[in-house]
Amino acid sequence: MGKGMLPVSEEAPRNASFVMPGAGSGPLSGPWYSAHEAQLLGVLLAAASNFLISVSLSIQKCTHLQLAGQAEPKPYYTSSLWWCGVTLLGLGEVGNFTAYGFAPIALVAPVGCVAVIGSAFISAFFLKRTTRAADILGGALTVTGTCLLVTFAPTGPQELTARRVQNYLVSWPFLLYLILEIITFCILLYFYKRKAVKHIVVLLMMVALLASLSVIAVKAVASMIALSVRGKMQLTYPVFYIMIVLMVTSCAFQVKFLNQATHLYDVTAVVPIHFVLFTLSAIISGVVFYREFQSAAPLSLFMFLLGCLLAFLGVFVIARNQQEEELQMPFIDCGSIPGQKLTGKIQPDSPGPGYGTWNNEDGVVKSDLKGESTLPAN
Numbered sequence: 001m002g003k004g005m006l007p008v009s010e011e012a013p014r015n016a017s018f019v020m021p022g023a024g025s026g027p028l029s030g031p032w033y034s035a036h037e038a039q040l041l042g043v044l045l046a047a048a049s050n051f052l053i054s055v056s057l058s059i060q061k062c063t064h065l066q067l068a069g070q071a072e073p074k075p076y077y078t079s080s081l082w083w084c085g086v087t088l089l090g091l092g093e094v095g096n097f098t099a100y101g102f103a104p105i106a107l108v109a110p111v112g113c114v115a116v117i118g119s120a121f122i123s124a125f126f127l128k129r130t131t132r133a134a135d136i137l138g139g140a141l142t143v144t145g146t147c148l149l150v151t152f153a154p155t156g157p158q159e160l161t162a163r164r165v166q167n168y169l170v171s172w173p174f175l176l177y178l179i180l181e182i183i184t185f186c187i188l189l190y191f192y193k194r195k196a197v198k199h200i201v202v203l204l205m206m207v208a209l210l211a212s213l214s215v216i217a218v219k220a221v222a223s224m225i226a227l228s229v230r231g232k233m234q235l236t237y238p239v240f241y242i243m244i245v246l247m248v249t250s251c252a253f254q255v256k257f258l259n260q261a262t263h264l265y266d267v268t269a270v271v272p273i274h275f276v277l278f279t280l281s282a283i284i285s286g287v288v289f290y291r292e293f294q295s296a297a298p299l300s301l302f303m304f305l306l307g308c309l310l311a312f313l314g315v316f317v318i319a320r321n322q323q324e325e326e327l328q329m330p331f332i333d334c335g336s337i338p339g340q341k342l343t344g345k346i347q348p349d350s351p352g353p354g355y356g357t358w359n360n361e362d363g364v365v366k367s368d369l370k371g372e373s374t375l376p377a378n
Contacts, residue, residue: 042103043150046111049095052088054118059085101222105215105286106293106304107153109279113142113311116271116318134317142314148307152300154292160223162237168289169239177288185209200273203261208277210250210257212285217247219290272319276312283308 063082067073076082099108117139168174188206191197220243224234234240261270286292293301 038102039104039107039153040150042099042101042108043111045095045102046099046108047114049092049099050112050115051118052092052095054115054122056085056088056092057119058122059088097218097222099222100215100219101226104154104292105219105290106283107149109215109282109286110149110308110311111146112275112279113146113315116275116315117142134320138314138317140314141310141317145307145310145312145314148303148310152303152307154294154296154300154304159227159232160220160290161227161232162224162234162239165220165224165243166237166239174289177285181209181212198260198264200261200265200269203257203264204270204274204277207254207257207261207274208281210254211278212281214247214250214254215282216285216289217243217250219286221247269319272312272316275315279308279312 060082063079063085064076067076067079121135185206188202192202221240224240228234258274
């Protein structure tokens with residue numbers, strides 16, 4: 001043995017972090033990849049699923065536009081292209097559901113920004129919209145934030161069994177969190193029902209509070225199904241069916257309040273606010289229920305929050321760009337009407353005494369339905 005050389009038994013541990021037995025060297029061949037393999041699978045599955053959702057929404061929008069341009073429009077459900085979009089939407093939702101079985105909630109939920117980015121760029125292909133600099137900037141910010149999220153996300157428990165879910169349900173942090181959430185939801189519901197306060201934040205806050213319970217139930221159900229498929233039966237425990245009921249109920253009420261928000265407000269305002277509130281509520285529920293950041297280092301926590309901030313900022317940039325583009329496109333260009341403002345009424349309301357007459361504030365000419373005219377007195 002030459003001078004300065006170490007035995008094989010002493011030199012091997014030095015390179016153990018770079019080479020795996022039976023695998024070549026490379027960035028995906030070390031212990032980090034083996035420890036985060038399931039987590040990366042969940043991220044890729046969530047990203048692909050959200051991309052499918054954005055494609056499906058663009059296809060459905062394109063179908064509606066095509067049908068509206070026909071001389072005799074047909075129902076949208078008779079179009080094969082619309083059903084193709086619905087199928088892709090279903091596949092995307094199933095993929096999102098499955099992703100929660102492989103990765104922590106704090107990692108899967110923020111990846112939903114892929115749907116916002118995809119919608120901005122895919123619409124340029126399907127709907128012939130122009131891709132602007134704000135779309136590229138927002139996409140770059142969101143991709144950077146997502147990379148930070150994937151790198152510094154917490155590592156969840158490898159096996160989320162039914163017994164572990166039962167223990168989490170009766171833990172005092174979750175019970176305290178559940179009580180605070182119920183009180184907050186009841187206060188918001190009181191203002192919504194009794195005081196008729198239908199502000200966009202009130203509606204989407206109720207959606208986010210329900211979503212926090214949904215993601216807890218979805219992750220529990222997906223994980224127990226995954227373990228049962230691998231041979232460790234978890235479907236015989238009552239907590240599995242409790243989580244299914246919680247998942248279905250919370251999702252149903254989410255759809256109700258989210259539809260109300262989209263009915264009252266523009267989609268470009270609903271999408272970024274809903275994404276931010278949903279992601280924050282999902283991360284908080286994962287921290288409280290599944291204790292995902294229990295052993296995280298302060299630097300990792302800071303970088304994860306920075307990734308969330310960049311992703312949120314990118315979504316707002318993209319949504320704001322879409323809103324400005326829609327405001328610059330008038331719905332109908334009627335031209336200028338002499339003596340009338342663009343925001344003024346052309347036809348009076350039906351209960352008024354002058355229904356069927358032309359409103360002229362200067363009193364020059366008035367015409368009723370019989371064709372009679374009245375000239376102003378000199």
